[in-house]
Amino acid sequence: MTQVRTVRATVEYDGAGFQGFQRQRSSRTVQGVLETAVRAATGDDETVAGAGRTDSGVHALGQVIAFRTQSRLDDGTLLRALNAHLPADVAIRDLATAAPGFDPRRDATVRVYEYRIEQRPVRPVLDRTRAWHVGKTLDLARMRSAAAVMVGSHDFDAFTAGAQVSTRREVFALEVWREASTILIRIAANAFLYRMVRRIVTTLVRAGRCEIDAADVTALLTPAARSQIRGTAPAHGLTLLRVEYPNVESRYNRQRMTQAVRS
């Protein structure tokens, strides 16, 4: 009997060369390139599911994917085989057999993104595909005050472009700090609405320019907020850092223990 298992992997990619994560008929996408590599390495024609559908230009250091396979290659060999079939701008960082039915999007409980801003008079060169260039000096204390308001469970309707059933999300952490000429913004939430991270960044930058203050942000977070965030920070400053699955690990371990007891 052919054994089918679910494989879970962590993926790094440079968003510059992709029209986003999600497969499209005539564009180069991360999902498309990964499915081609899975086919080449295993012979399986399977869908590769991702934790988040990152937009065109958005990078990832820790996107999580899953796919089903009949391959008998052990995890280490499968990782090397996939990387041998992947182009230079995407790589599998680690890979393991997952609990049957593991769904990287539905099972995720925490997503962490980082946004990079280069704040200097002249355009950056070495970080030009990794950071948003902002010429004006940003007031970090004001950015932090605005950020503090967004932490917690709020209605982020004003921060999205799409139409969602529920627009309530819980932001666990939102940190802003500086390293030389780089301003780093790191945000963790249970989930994000379409364009939500980049519109939070726009809001923080407007706060840093003293165009809005924490009270304005509070007003935007009410369900009856009449205005929408204008402007979306550029995609190339954004990186999906990691996705967390605390419950899945324990569920898988429970299953394995149950199987061990039964066998």
Place this chain on the structure above:
Amino acid sequence: MTQVRTVRATVEYDGAGFQGFQRQRSSRTVQGVLETAVRAATGDDETVAGAGRTDSGVHALGQVIAFRTQSRLDDGTLLRALNAHLPADVAIRDLATAAPGFDPRRDATVRVYEYRIEQRPVRPVLDRTRAWHVGKTLDLARMRSAAAVMVGSHDFDAFTAGAQVSTRREVFALEVWREASTILIRIAANAFLYRMVRRIVTTLVRAGRCEIDAADVTALLTPAARSQIRGTAPAHGLTLLRVEYPNVESRYNRQRMTQAVRS
């Protein structure tokens, strides 16, 4: 009467798209691109001199250049005009009128380079043009012991590929540290021989792999060293961070003061 002045500028570039700094007839070089921009912005057909002739693939955050110009544009306007004529992979970071006769190579007293190593099992993606991928774990303590031996004034003949009149150079500092999966090596010296930084990196990596120890490095630094360093660390891990001119500043200020007293 047309006034000719010497302009000094700090330049950032991504080495990936250049066949090194030095002008060549049929290759894209940093010097060639800069001279084209100077011509376009000022009309002057002048040589752009650089502090260091970085190799093909080597990056710079703080290369220093100088050129003569008859342009009456003030420094800020000239900076913006040059950047408007430069491609995305090179930019002028700052610019000022220099002492007449300022020579960025001859007048430099300190050069600082940084080398980045990504030490992890799988090849890096986002830093693939900025860091050397080393799969094996490196022993940082051993790298530091080897580095300590190289600090000071030594004969670096075993560390160069070219033929130089004198192969004695003074290394002011050589630091090795880790940030997550990145190992950073920073080296400051009065000057460097051809390929010297990259062969020092090769030596440190060999020490980190326990192939050689500090005593072997000491032997390599003697004038009678019979062996040469085998292997040169890849160019794309190397970045020219900055060049220092402590005496030039004071010389220029003295000149200006003398002129002010005279006028």
